[in-house]
Amino acid sequence: MMRTRPLKVALLGCGVVGSEVARIMTTDAADLAARIGAPVELAGIAVRRAGRARPGVPEHLLTTDAEALVGRGDIDVVIEVVGGIEPSKHLILKAFEQGASVVSANKALLARDGAELHRAAADAGVDLYYEAAVAGAIPLIRPLRESLAGDRVNRVLGIVNGTTNFILDKMDSTGAGYSEALEEATALGYAEADPTADVEGFDAAAKAAILAGIAFHTKVTAADVYREGLTEVTAADIASAKEMGCVVKLLAICERSADGESVTARVHPAMIPLSHPLASVREAYNAVFVEAQAAGRLMFYGPGAGGAPTASAVLGDLVAVCRNKVAGSTGPGDSVYTRLPAKPMDEVVTRYHVSLDVDDRAGVLAQVASTFAEHGVSIDTVRQQGRDGDASLVVVTHRATDAALSATVDKLRALDSVRGVASIMRVEGE
Amino acid sequence: MMRTRPLKVALLGCGVVGSEVARIMTTDAADLAARIGAPVELAGIAVRRAGRARPGVPEHLLTTDAEALVGRGDIDVVIEVVGGIEPSKHLILKAFEQGASVVSANKALLARDGAELHRAAADAGVDLYYEAAVAGAIPLIRPLRESLAGDRVNRVLGIVNGTTNFILDKMDSTGAGYSEALEEATALGYAEADPTADVEGFDAAAKAAILAGIAFHTKVTAADVYREGLTEVTAADIASAKEMGCVVKLLAICERSADGESVTARVHPAMIPLSHPLASVREAYNAVFVEAQAAGRLMFYGPGAGGAPTASAVLGDLVAVCRNKVAGSTGPGDSVYTRLPAKPMDEVVTRYHVSLDVDDRAGVLAQVASTFAEHGVSIDTVRQQGRDGDASLVVVTHRATDAALSATVDKLRALDSVRGVASIMRVEGE
Numbered sequence: 001m002m003r004t005r006p007l008k009v010a011l012l013g014c015g016v017v018g019s020e021v022a023r024i025m026t027t028d029a030a031d032l033a034a035r036i037g038a039p040v041e042l043a044g045i046a047v048r049r050a051g052r053a054r055p056g057v058p059e060h061l062l063t064t065d066a067e068a069l070v071g072r073g074d075i076d077v078v079i080e081v082v083g084g085i086e087p088s089k090h091l092i093l094k095a096f097e098q099g100a101s102v103v104s105a106n107k108a109l110l111a112r113d114g115a116e117l118h119r120a121a122a123d124a125g126v127d128l129y130y131e132a133a134v135a136g137a138i139p140l141i142r143p144l145r146e147s148l149a150g151d152r153v154n155r156v157l158g159i160v161n162g163t164t165n166f167i168l169d170k171m172d173s174t175g176a177g178y179s180e181a182l183e184e185a186t187a188l189g190y191a192e193a194d195p196t197a198d199v200e201g202f203d204a205a206a207k208a209a210i211l212a213g214i215a216f217h218t219k220v221t222a223a224d225v226y227r228e229g230l231t232e233v234t235a236a237d238i239a240s241a242k243e244m245g246c247v248v249k250l251l252a253i254c255e256r257s258a259d260g261e262s263v264t265a266r267v268h269p270a271m272i273p274l275s276h277p278l279a280s281v282r283e284a285y286n287a288v289f290v291e292a293q294a295a296g297r298l299m300f301y302g303p304g305a306g307g308a309p310t311a312s313a314v315l316g317d318l319v320a321v322c323r324n325k326v327a328g329s330t331g332p333g334d335s336v337y338t339r340l341p342a343k344p345m346d347e348v349v350t351r352y353h354v355s356l357d358v359d360d361r362a363g364v365l366a367q368v369a370s371t372f373a374e375h376g377v378s379i380d381t382v383r384q385q386g387r388d389g390d391a392s393l394v395v396v397t398h399r400a401t402d403a404a405l406s407a408t409v410d411k412l413r414a415l416d417s418v419r420g421v422a423s424i425m426r427v428e429g430e
Numbered sequence: 431m432m433r434t435r436p437l438k439v440a441l442l443g444c445g446v447v448g449s450e451v452a453r454i455m456t457t458d459a460a461d462l463a464a465r466i467g468a469p470v471e472l473a474g475i476a477v478r479r480a481g482r483a484r485p486g487v488p489e490h491l492l493t494t495d496a497e498a499l500v501g502r503g504d505i506d507v508v509i510e511v512v513g514g515i516e517p518s519k520h521l522i523l524k525a526f527e528q529g530a531s532v533v534s535a536n537k538a539l540l541a542r543d544g545a546e547l548h549r550a551a552a553d554a555g556v557d558l559y560y561e562a563a564v565a566g567a568i569p570l571i572r573p574l575r576e577s578l579a580g581d582r583v584n585r586v587l588g589i590v591n592g593t594t595n596f597i598l599d600k601m602d603s604t605g606a607g608y609s610e611a612l613e614e615a616t617a618l619g620y621a622e623a624d625p626t627a628d629v630e631g632f633d634a635a636a637k638a639a640i641l642a643g644i645a646f647h648t649k650v651t652a653a654d655v656y657r658e659g660l661t662e663v664t665a666a667d668i669a670s671a672k673e674m675g676c677v678v679k680l681l682a683i684c685e686r687s688a689d690g691e692s693v694t695a696r697v698h699p700a701m702i703p704l705s706h707p708l709a710s711v712r713e714a715y716n717a718v719f720v721e722a723q724a725a726g727r728l729m730f731y732g733p734g735a736g737g738a739p740t741a742s743a744v745l746g747d748l749v750a751v752c753r754n755k756v757a758g759s760t761g762p763g764d765s766v767y768t769r770l771p772a773k774p775m776d777e778v779v780t781r782y783h784v785s786l787d788v789d790d791r792a793g794v795l796a797q798v799a800s801t802f803a804e805h806g807v808s809i810d811t812v813r814q815q816g817r818d819g820d821a822s823l824v825v826v827t828h829r830a831t832d833a834a835l836s837a838t839v840d841k842l843r844a845l846d847s848v849r850g851v852a853s854i855m856r857v858e859g860e
Binding site for chain 1: 458569582707710731738747760
């Protein structure tokens with residue numbers, strides 16, 4: 001039995017993702033209706049500029065008045081694929097007031113105001129779904145929120161930004177420097193004209209905040225996420241990683257402390273061993289490792305961006321919220337029921353790869369080693385290379401806090417025999 | 431606001447999985463309650479034999495009368511982790527009649543009678559969830575059923591049986607034969623005393639039927655699945671795969687035909703290139719590739735069996751069906767709305783690796799090659815090895831139907847110069 005009155009959908013945004021959503025809603029209308037149990041109708045598409053050619057998008061549905069579209073009174077679901085904080089936030093809140101459920105791909109907004117938006121959705125008795133906000137087509141929010149709802153997630157470790165993975169993969173496979181690899185990424189459309197959000201880690205940090213909040217049932221915002229981009233990663237770092245049997249990836253890492261009383265979330269470049277499954281994630285692909293108490297280690301892999309993959313995630317959510325509308329129910333909402341403080345980066349414990357330029361003379365290694373020891377940072381391996389009075393020391397530590405490592409590095413910098421600290425990189429995935 | 435009347439759960443089965451479910455329901459009761467919005471109480475545990483020591487399982491809850499437990503009138507959810515067709519089916523139907531939702535890990539039953547059970551659940555207005563039936567802890571049913579509900583799945587290709595993957599991985603890494611590797615798997619607890627269901631592919635075929643049905647929104651039962659086990663795989667096959675840069679895996683492959691008008695589901699050993707992500711799935715791990723129209727290629731990886739991982743999947747479903755009970759709704763049920771015939775194996779198109787023992791004399795290769803050509807099977811590569819009058823020919827074909835390949839092989843067997851067909855194996859993943 002299918003309900004015959006169609007569910008009406010307002011689409012906000014008609015760029016790369018929005019136009020794919022509009023296209024699939026048109027071509028696959030019969031399948032969507034069968035899966036939902038009711039026909040679904042695209043009622044209007046809000047765009048910033050009218051008159052632009054949008055192949056496959058029904059022109060008569062376009063409007064530049066998003067406000068009026070959301071407020072017209074008969075909309076069941078609003079799909080927001082505009083991005084940014086405003087006017088998206090205002091339009092989503094307005095949709096809730098009107099009794100519409102919302103499907104969003106807006107990581108920045110969810111990472112900042114997720115709690116407030118979830119509250120507003122719950123107050124209105126409607127759904128807020130956003131699978132597309134993290135890792136494109138890869139099902140991640142739903143598995144964390146639902147499949148693992150009976151388990152205890154201890155760690156989420158992933159490559160959640162395709163642009164930076166493409167850049168690092170290029171640097172690794174060709175020996176290119178950062179700028180050269182970024183140029184190629186831009187030329188191929190993997191990086192935007194202004195790549196800041198990607199290369200400085202803002203995009204990944206927003207995703208880390210969303211994942212940490214869902215995984216640990218606590219409130220985490222982008223401001224709680226420690227963030228380092230990859231602009232400082234050099235060809236020498238990549239080469240050094242290779243010598244260690246590692247590869248450099250920009251990782252988002254969310255962890256619950258061993259005592260369960262706090263969480264950490266961070267984004268930074270790190271070396272991971274080639275044997276780790278994340279090491280073989282190439283080009284612009286994304287992959288996320290989830291470690292849970294009972295489930296063990298799971299990995300989710302796929303295209304992390306792009307119009308069609310992101311549209312797939314949006315439409316999966318659309319089917320879900322429409323099914324709920326038909327059933328007169330709502331899906332699982334926010335599951336924040338604990339208040340675990342997000343610990344600062346200082347207290348994070350991991351391993352480090354430190355590369356030093358030093359004088360090539362006797363006693364330097366001993367001096368460096370004792371500096372590490374003074375700060376309680378235990379050394380795993382040291383590699384020494386010397387030529388013509390110059391030398392380099394590459395130290396890989398055992399697990400230590402970021403604070404202890406920073407103090408060690410400050411002290412190393414002050415040593416006469418140390419000419420400079422060439423690079424510091426964390427080592428993960430072991 | 432939490433509802434205070436607890437949801438009552440009857441657990442049927444208390445083996446490796448059931449005892450983990452009981453343990454986690456006890457230790458993590460507060461978390462489960464917070465996630466559900468209501469406390470959840472283990473009301474009884476049906477076992478076949480009482481009196482056995484079950485550490486961590488509350489003894490006063492044990493009963494040998496499953497029938498009475500399910501029928502006592504106050505059960506909200508029945509968890510079935512007994513397996514097999516009866517009495518599980520009868521108990522599940524009885525649970526529905528009583529208004530209880532069911533969480534099951536029973537692949538054999540779901541693959542045979544899934545449609546009937548879904549109908550009974552829908553008639554009773556309750557849920558039937560079974561994430562644990564396929565690939566243990568790996569979220570797969572929910573992503574296929576919900577995350578990809580707005581997309582078109584074209585292909586599911588996976589390693590869904592841990593026992594056989596362990597055996598093949600051992601054969602690959604140690605050069606051992608099948609029997610030796612099976613012995614090791616049994617000694618380590620990866621294979622059961624009677625390994626038939628695993629090594630003959632029955633377990634994987636049941637999972638393939640479930641996955642195909644969900645992925646393609648059509649009815650597929652285990653009887654529709656072509657099935658070959660791995661008992662015929664030899665150390666020579668594994669070595670031959672290595673020479674080709676491949677590895678042998680027991681794959682479950684579900685495909686929608688290009689015209690969208692039919693489906694195929696099959697389980698058999700196959701060679702896949704080392705560069706394919708499934709090639710690096712070691713030991714008893716499972717991994718499933720999903721290819722969808724918009725999403726592209728996704729992979730899901732994790733532990734495919736074991737008490738704790740399977741319990742994780744069961745408890746995720748428990749939280750979901752309990753949330754639905756609290757909300758007075760049900761989740762997405764069966765989504766079978768098409769009738770796509772399952773085509774027989776004869777019509778499946780793939781590549782083949784054929785190894786022949788032949789006379790070592792001139793003209794044999796030409797004779798073999800023309801036999802392939804006669805049947806329209808195009809050859810990709812041939813490798814010839816001869817010694818002392820004996821020789822072997824290893825032929826890898828381009829894509830051809832199973833029927834064409836079979837006819838070719840029958841004809842080859844009849845050739846005077848062909849002493850025997852040493853092995854035939856499909857080549858996938860390209």
